[in-house]
Amino acid sequence: MSSKNMTSMSGKRNKENRSLVPRLRFPEFQSIGEWKVEPLRKFAVRSTEKNTNGEHTRVLTNSAEYGVVDQRDYFEKDIANQGNLEGYYIVEKGDYVYNPRVSMTAPVGPISKNNVGTGVMSPLYTVFRFANSDNNFFAHYFKSTHWHHYMRKSSSTGARHDRMSIANDVFMGLPVPVTAPKEQEKITDFLSSLNELIAAEVQRLDALKVHKQGLIQQLFPQKGETVPYLRFPEFRKAGAWAKVAAGKFFLNRTERGNSALPIYSVTMTDGLVPRASLDRRIDDLAKSSANKAVRKGDIAYNMMRMWQGALGVAPEDCMVSPAYIVLEPQGVNPYFFYFLLKLPQTLQVLTAHSRGLTEDRLRLYYDDFAKVMLLCPSLPEQERIADCLTSIDKLLTIQGQKVERLKAHKMGLMQQLFPVLDEVHA
Structure with missing residues (x-):
């Protein structure tokens, strides 16, 4: 159904008689009376x-x-x-x-x-x-x-x-x-066409996700190897990646927070995001002076969930819960390490360095994290890999937003294409 045909639909609602008529109706059915x-x-x-x-x-x-x-x-x-x-x-x-x-x-x-x-x-x-x-x-x-x-x-x-x-x-x-079978059929065809459009956009989103995962597998060395399968041309003769303790790349930032900084939280899928954007209580955080300050470009991780990949790069100066560890980069690209630290083979190593008697009690303290040996290329190669993967993440965000807008559009239309029963029978 084209947008032209959509705009040709007009609303009809008898508030005084509370008649059973949807807010939006296709023009050819406006004169056939109420629904049952x-x-x-x-x-x-x-x-x-x-x-x-x-x-x-x-x-x-x-x-x-x-x-x-x-x-x-x-x-x-x-x-x-x-x-x-x-x-x-x-x-x-x-x-x-x-x-x-x-x-x-x-x-x-x-x-x-x-x-x-x-x-x-x-x-x-x-x-x-x-x-x-x-x-x-x-x-x-x-x-x-x-x-x-x-x-x-x-x-x-x-x-x-x-x-x-x-x-x-x-x-x-x-x-x-x-309502009349013809009107039911029209509504069904219209909403089904929207479903098909949404499904096509979801397929594009899924294809992007698969593409990203395929690239990640090839841009980083596999377990037991020191050279990735896929390398940008300018780095193909650069040799093996170096194996260095994480403490050489990141210091432990322990600076206290202040009330002027926004509060952020780590999510499993979206990294560091504003706390206010999440469906969580904010008053369960400590006072500003007890929270930790995070500077733009730092990596913050939840030490109770780092073995699952709960980390993110700070897009601005902010503060986080004292239950987080804040990593201050030392001459490295934080976005490269964001992807590196979420690799399955890296998570296995992080799990092995975490402390706790059971899986749900594992904690990765900074001193233990600093001992983890990580494979790392030169800074220019780090930046090249990070730019490639973050550009795909931006495409994923745009495509995901497109899917959500279509779903919201469809829901809004459904709410108006069907009459509201409790308004009539209240």
């Missing part, structure tokens, strides 16, 4: 067939972000006990699944259509099937938030605070809006 509200049970029935004979071993899950997926692909391992699947529901392709587990992205639990194939799902889920197999209209509707009001009103949190509890009959009474 029907209970879900009018169009669908629960599917409660159990995997009694254990013939199905493919376990599916319904995630808030990705919908129905193969459990092994999602968790990278089997979560369910493969020998005890007889009590699981059989889910056919085209069935819908409600997962009562709530999250930030699914505050009442997600409802998703199974486009994967036949499998089994936990009996904690609600599985239902439409009489009409051409039901993608509802797949889009359940990605809106318009049905959340009914779920909150009709259910409660279960024994676990992260799950909704709703009776089966009450769930099947969930009111859903319907």
Whole structure:
């Protein structure tokens, strides 16, 4: 659907009569009247067939972000006990699944259509099937938030605070809006085309990530080697990388923070970012005088998570928690070492130098970090590698933002293409 056709849609809403009309409607349907509200049970029935004979071993899950997926692909391992699947529901392709587990992205639990194939799902889920197999209209509707009001009103949190509890009959009474088949088809086609566009941009994002990982593997020496497979032309005759203790490259900055500096935190994926940009409490930090100052270009790492690669380069002068170690570069490129320290082979060495009885208690103190032997080329080669990889990171950021804008655009359209039921039945 082109942007020209999108702008030709006009909103129509009768606030005084609280009529069931969406805010946005395609021009050809503006005169066909209001939508209707029907209970879900009018169009669908629960599917409660159990995997009694254990013939199905493919376990599916319904995630808030990705919908129905193969459990092994999602968790990278089997979560369910493969020998005890007889009590699981059989889910056919085209069935819908409600997962009562709530999250930030699914505050009442997600409802998703199974486009994967036949499998089994936990009996904690609600599985239902439409009489009409051409039901993608509802797949889009359940990605809106318009049905959340009914779920909150009709259910409660279960024994676990992260799950909704709703009776089966009450769930099947969930009111859903319907309109003429032609209008449903138009909305479905429009939103499906947006999904295809988003999927294409996600593929581009994934391709960039794969490209970056491939470059990293080739621009740094593999375990047991001292020369990378791929080298920029001007450094191909430079010889092997030198093996030097990390303490020669970085000093331990212990300067105290001050209230004029912004507060930053280390993230696993984005490095050092402003604390205010994260969904965390800020008042759990120490007073400014107890925090650590970080200067632009320093590397800060969380000593309790360094074995997982929790580090970042400071983009400006800032301060961090006293639980962090701040590394002051000594004539080296910090961005090169940011990539070097996150390599799997480097993390293995960092883990070996960390102290703690269990994995979740490991800490990498500066004195131990300083003893770690690191492979390093000349400064010009460091800078060349760092520039290459940071330029790809910038492309990844731009592409990621593009994907998020498209997703937000789609959500905004869905909220307006479907009428708001609780406004009419409040």
